[in-house]
Structures are given as structure tokens and as C-alpha cells.
Amino acid sequence: MAVKLVITEGQLSEFKQKMLEHKQKPGPLMPTLHDAQHIFGCIPLQIQKIIAVELGESVAKINGVVTFYSRFSTEPKGKHIVSVCLGTACYVRGSQLVIDEMSKILQIKPGETTEDGEFTLEASRCIGACGLAPVFTIDGKVYGTTTPTIARKALQEMLGK
Ligand code: FES
Structure with missing residues (x-):
């Protein structure tokens, strides 16, 4: 049974701010994904879509990276x-x-x-x-x-x- 993920406005704006900072430097994808995992506890599709638009990448590429690395997850994890x-x-x-x-x-x-x-x-x-x-x-x-x-x-x- 999946745990329901609630994303707050505060989390979203914190994340977008971090993403803007990463965009100023080369190779923004991995640090952005780390922040997403840290802030939301996982990187669901809705967040992957935001990252794709902001970083000018395809959702397929973002999803490929998220599912490849075990330190990222698409669903909230337990305590x-x-x-x-x-x-x-x-x-x-x-x-x-x-x-x-x-x-x-x-x-x-x-x-x-x-x-x-x-x-x-x-x-x-x-x-x-x-x-x-x-x-x-x-x-x-x-x-x-x-x-x-x-x-x-x-x-x-x-x-x-
Ligand atoms: S197979 Fe190496 S620790 Fe389990």
C-alpha cells in the first residue's frame, strides 16, 4: 500500500529556489535530484515534470536517472x-x-x-x-x-x- 504524498507550497518554493541556483552551474541535474529527494522524500512524476521543464530535459531522461539510482525513489518511503x-x-x-x-x-x-x-x-x-x-x-x-x-x-x- 503506497503512502500518500503531500507536497506543500513551502516545499515547492524551496525546491524551485534550489533548482534556480543549480541552473547557474554546469551539471545541474544530479544536485537538483538530490534536493528533490531530500525536500519531498521522493521524486514522483509530478516533480520529475517540473524538473524536465526547468532544466530543458525530457521527462523520460529524468525518469531514467531517478529509477537507475537506488538513492532516489519515486514513492514516499517509510520512517x-x-x-x-x-x-x-x-x-x-x-x-x-x-x-x-x-x-x-x-x-x-x-x-x-x-x-x-x-x-x-x-x-x-x-x-x-x-x-x-x-x-x-x-x-x-x-x-x-x-x-x-x-x-x-x-x-x-x-x-x-
Ligand atoms: S550478496 Fe553480498 S552482501 Fe548479500
Whole structure:
């Protein structure tokens, strides 16, 4: 279930001001996207269209860049980011079972955010901690040699259960 995004006039004018500053310098696209992600928490299509017009680029190009980099997102993310590595080393050691358990507890699929906006569940590529496979992170904290039971405990702690 997607969390509804509300964009305020204040956010929009702050963003447009930043974009004007970036336009004065070479290579304004990436800094503009960083600001958009920071100010709005994501870069939905309506913001991509504004960027395209202002920077004289196509929406397709903007969208291509936004969806290529994992640090950008097109939908609002939850307060807590739960990310399970599905890279090869983690996958062969059972990370699919870990993410399935997380999915069951949070009642969302990977890529989704809980309705209360608390958690986003993500499947990630290798995060470079293969020696600890299978690995997941919660708000950047790495959990290694995990199992569905460890995943359940970590989430239940956060849920206060
Ligand atoms: S494959 Fe998961 S950390 Fe490398």
C-alpha cells in the first residue's frame, strides 16, 4: 500500500529556489535530484515534470536517472527502511526466506511501505558484506548470518511486541 504524498507550497518554493541556483552551474541535474529527494522524500512524476521543464530535459531522461539510482525513489518511503540483500551469496544462504518472513510480519511486499508510513521493505543487491550472508539492514544497521527467526525478533522489537 503506497503512502500518500503531500507536497506543500513551502516545499515547492524551496525546491524551485534550489533548482534556480543549480541552473547557474554546469551539471545541474544530479544536485537538483538530490534536493528533490531530500525536500519531498521522493521524486514522483509530478516533480520529475517540473524538473524536465526547468532544466530543458525530457521527462523520460529524468525518469531514467531517478529509477537507475537506488538513492532516489519515486514513492514516499517509510520512517524505517528494512532492506534484505538478495545478492547471490545471501540468496543461496536463504535470504528469500528472511524477506518472506519480513513481508509476512509487516504485511507488505518488497518495494512497499506500510500504511502508517513506519516501514518500507526493500530487496537490495549485494551490499558488500557477503561474509555475513544472509544479511539485512534496518535503518542502515547491518544484521549478519540472519534467519527468519532473527528477522522476526528484530522487527518485533521495533514494533514493540
Ligand atoms: S550478496 Fe548479500 S552482501 Fe553480498
